[in-house]
Amino acid sequence: MSDARNVVIIGSGPAGLTAAIYTSRATLDPLVLEGEPSSTSDQPGGQLMLTTDVENFPGFPDGIMGPELMMNFKAQAQRFGAEVQTVKASKVDLSERPFKIWVGDPDAAEPTHLAKTVIVSTGAQSIMLELPRENELIGHGLSTCATCDGFFFRDHEIAVVGGGDSALEEASFLSRFASKVTIIHRRDELRASKIMQERAFANPKIEFLWNTEVTGYLGDDKLAGVTTVSTTDGSTGQLDVTGLFIAIGHRPNTSLFEGQLDMKENGYLLTQPGRTATNIPGVFASGDVQDDYYRQAITAAGSGCAAALEAERWLEENDEH
Amino acid sequence: MASENVTILSDETFADTVGADGEPVLVDFWAEWCGPCKMIAPILDEIADEQVGNLKIAKLNVDEAPNTARQYEVMSIPTMLLFKDGEVVKKIVGAKPKDALMGELAEHL
Numbered sequence: 001m002s003d004a005r006n007v008v009i010i011g012s013g014p015a016g017l018t019a020a021i022y023t024s025r026a027t028l029d030p031l032v033l034e035g036e037p038s039s040t041s042d043q044p045g046g047q048l049m050l051t052t053d054v055e056n057f058p059g060f061p062d063g064i065m066g067p068e069l070m071m072n073f074k075a076q077a078q079r080f081g082a083e084v085q086t087v088k089a090s091k092v093d094l095s096e097r098p099f100k101i102w103v104g105d106p107d108a109a110e111p112t113h114l115a116k117t118v119i120v121s122t123g124a125q126s127i128m129l130e131l132p133r134e135n136e137l138i139g140h141g142l143s144t145c146a147t148c149d150g151f152f153f154r155d156h157e158i159a160v161v162g163g164g165d166s167a168l169e170e171a172s173f174l175s176r177f178a179s180k181v182t183i184i185h186r187r188d189e190l191r192a193s194k195i196m197q198e199r200a201f202a203n204p205k206i207e208f209l210w211n212t213e214v215t216g217y218l219g220d221d222k223l224a225g226v227t228t229v230s231t232t233d234g235s236t237g238q239l240d241v242t243g244l245f246i247a248i249g250h251r252p253n254t255s256l257f258e259g260q261l262d263m264k265e266n267g268y269l270l271t272q273p274g275r276t277a278t279n280i281p282g283v284f285a286s287g288d289v290q291d292d293y294y295r296q297a298i299t300a301a302g303s304g305c306a307a308a309l310e311a312e313r314w315l316e317e318n319d320e321h
Numbered sequence: 322m323a324s325e326n327v328t329i330l331s332d333e334t335f336a337d338t339v340g341a342d343g344e345p346v347l348v349d350f351w352a353e354w355c356g357p358c359k360m361i362a363p364i365l366d367e368i369a370d371e372q373v374g375n376l377k378i379a380k381l382n383v384d385e386a387p388n389t390a391r392q393y394e395v396m397s398i399p400t401m402l403l404f405k406d407g408e409v410v411k412k413i414v415g416a417k418p419k420d421a422l423m424g425e426l427a428e429h430l
Contacts, residue, residue, distance in 0.1 A: 037357060037418055038415065038416050043357065045356060048356075049357065049359075051356075052354060065354065066356065067355075067359050071359070138414065139396060140397075143397060145355075145356075145357065147354060148356070148357060148358070148398050151384075152398075
């Protein structure tokens, strides 16, 4: 176990890495626990690692690829000395200072890191349907990453579940490859933004299956279709698709902080109004983990900056040395 | 910059490499536009350097070698196939931490 770090940042999406850029430039020598590789959005770089063109991040008039943008964030933080470790925090103890953070075995007697301040930016990850055989079909027709897997569905008929911006974005991306994309949505109207709706309605390859929920997966070793039920009259049906992409929303990655940090009913971290400070002095939350409203890369980056500045000020006022 | 111990494959060189005598070959099916693929690239570099003589790491870009990807029914990337004497003995779908990856390969090494 080492001496207490000034700042430990948990998470490495736009919020965490912006906090790392600011705290490293402030010579606070931050440590970033960036997470572990996976094929879900809970991975180093966060949700943008599963996207392609990011068209709304200011400063990139021609757009930029999500993974490339996140590599740039990381390089910029490392340029000023931020230390980035490819590990996941397994337990935290925020009950006394310095705060304790475990990596690896959460039952180890000694924590891996001590921290004077902690910036929580663990983000959110995609929700799955939680239907039988879901895990074994991932990579075999069932996908959590349209940008990774769309390529393999050239001229296939596929479906996307969901009705928000990410569902429509995935559908329009997938229509580059697939012969037909059916959007399965449990209501008869979309939550998605106007521009995304207009794009989807104008896309000749995209069709909508309204008021419908997916109830099961068909096919043995790879997906051959889904069974459905109508949310209006309860009638059942079947849709023959070789690919299914799930985009039904996100849940915050906050299980690590249960019982320690105040949360809203939906599990998102609660911060002081207009601030990143949590209920524990010295612990700050930024990005999607505390934002169930905007959920944009640029707002995450902005709140990461805010958390860095609050942590810096807090250290000035509370650090004895 | 990939490790010099990583072999870059194409549709043309694929069969010869995975069918060669000697150590098993782990082929990483990847693409430039795949974020999770980027995250595991440095892990595969490390494994390639550590396992010289025991396990060969090879990479196949699915954009440049679509035929091989189709032949092995790759439907998601990253997909890693472990070949022994030209036969697939293990299929790993999705990015994983290094320990988990080595754990899945252990019984074949």
